[in-house]
Amino acid sequence: xxxxxxxxxxxxxxxxxxxxxxxxxxxxxxxxxxxxxxxxxxxxxxxxxxxxxxxxxxxxxxxxxxxxxxxxxxxxxxxxxxxxxxxxxxxxxxxxxxxxxxxxxxxxxxxxxxxxxxxxxxxxxxxxxxxxxxxxxxxxxxxxxxxxxxxxxxxxxxxxxxxxxxxxxxxxxxxxxxxxxxxxxxxxxxxxxxxxxxxxxxxxxxxxxxxxxxxxxxxxxxxxxxxxxxxxxxxxxxxxxxxxxxxxxxxxxxxxxxxx
Numbered sequence: 001x002x003x004x005x006x007x008x009x010x011x012x013x014x015x016x017x018x019x020x021x022x023x024x025x026x027x028x029x030x031x032x033x034x035x036x037x038x039x040x041x042x043x044x045x046x047x048x049x050x051x052x053x054x055x056x057x058x059x060x061x062x063x064x065x066x067x068x069x070x071x072x073x074x075x076x077x078x079x080x081x082x083x084x085x086x087x088x089x090x091x092x093x094x095x096x097x098x099x100x101x102x103x104x105x106x107x108x109x110x111x112x113x114x115x116x117x118x119x120x121x122x123x124x125x126x127x128x129x130x131x132x133x134x135x136x137x138x139x140x141x142x143x144x145x146x147x148x149x150x151x152x153x154x155x156x157x158x159x160x161x162x163x164x165x166x167x168x169x170x171x172x173x174x175x176x177x178x179x180x181x182x183x184x185x186x187x188x189x190x191x192x193x194x195x196x197x198x199x200x201x202x203x204x205x206x207x208x209x210x211x212x213x214x215x216x217x218x219x220x221x222x223x224x225x226x227x228x229x230x231x232x233x234x235x236x237x238x239x240x241x242x243x244x245x246x247x248x249x250x251x252x253x254x255x256x257x258x259x260x
Contacts, residue, residue: 002018022093066085085250161193214240
């Protein structure tokens with residue numbers, strides 16, 4: 001038996017396959033549009049995944065899925081769990097920790113979860129505005145005409161960006177460009193402005209350890225800013241796949257393999 005976790009995200013679909021010992025057999029990250037267009041069929045109100053195209057043997061797979069908002073659609077023959085549970089299970093599995101604060105910055109939302117003795121004790125979600133998500137960084141990188149990877153490297157001497165709206169933030173950034181600020185300062189300002197929006201939410205989740213997941217977990221500037229708030233910041237090996245891993249781990253627990 002193998003265990004398939006599928007995280008239907010707002011910007012990407014993450015897929016991971018574990019064997020009964022917890023070893024990763026296959027992992028894949030697909031654009032949301034690509035996944036639905038090329039790998040699924042919608043029949044009778046449910047998503048039928050083309051496992052052959054994914055290179056998987058459906059007969060030997062136990063499937064658990066989760067998803068962002070309306071993307072949490074029902075996959076045929078799959079157990080569906082909520083995304084908070086999926087991400088907490090993923091963090092526990094990847095870190096072997098039971099006490100931590102989880103910060104997951106996704107494409108269109110941010111999740112902060114307090115975990116104590118392996119149990120969720122508090123949480124806050126910020127999915128009302130793109131300015132607190134990875135989508136904001138993507139848009140700003142386009143304005144600056146640099147890659148997203150380049151953007152994430154800058155944190156020194158950030159330009160002050162005051163707008164709390166992603167749309168107006170683009171106009172403000174263009175104004176700063178016109179004023180002659182260096183690209184390094186502008187990029188640092190973008191990263192710091194995202195941190196400033198998340199910091200007030202983190203103030204109610206003080207703990208010694210922060211587990212950072214989601215695509216933004218690889219943002220070096222964000223890691224640097226968060227160092228002033230937490231003693232220990234842990235980034236799992238597969239931060240963007242964390243929700244999918246949590247789904248597969250949930251499936252393993254059901255089969256009594258929680259110690260794998």
